[in-house]
Amino acid sequence: MTEPLRAELPAPTQMLGGTSVYRIVWKLNTDVLIGYCWCGESHEDIDPIAMWEWLLAHPDTHPTGGAR
Numbered sequence: 001m002t003e004p005l006r007a008e009l010p011a012p013t014q015m016l017g018g019t020s021v022y023r024i025v026w027k028l029n030t031d032v033l034i035g036y037c038w039c040g041e042s043h044e045d046i047d048p049i050a051m052w053e054w055l056l057a058h059p060d061t062h063p064t065g066g067a068r
Helices: 048-061
Strands: 023-026 033-036 042-045
Touching (some): 033 048
Antiparallel strands (some): 023 033
16 A cells, blocks of 8 residues: 655645634644634644634734734
8 A cells, every 4th residue: 555645735825814814734744733723824833722722712812812
């Protein structure tokens, strides 16, 4: 059995619009998750729960006060 071919993928260049859109992707060949906030800021973590906690708390740190 052969191992599937994998390639390093770039960060997303487009996301759905809105102030409640988040994206989490796996960094290939690692246990690292990369979370993208709707504002474009990203964060890396290996713990899925910590990643979601960061994403859901992150808008509160925006200069606009995190208005949703």
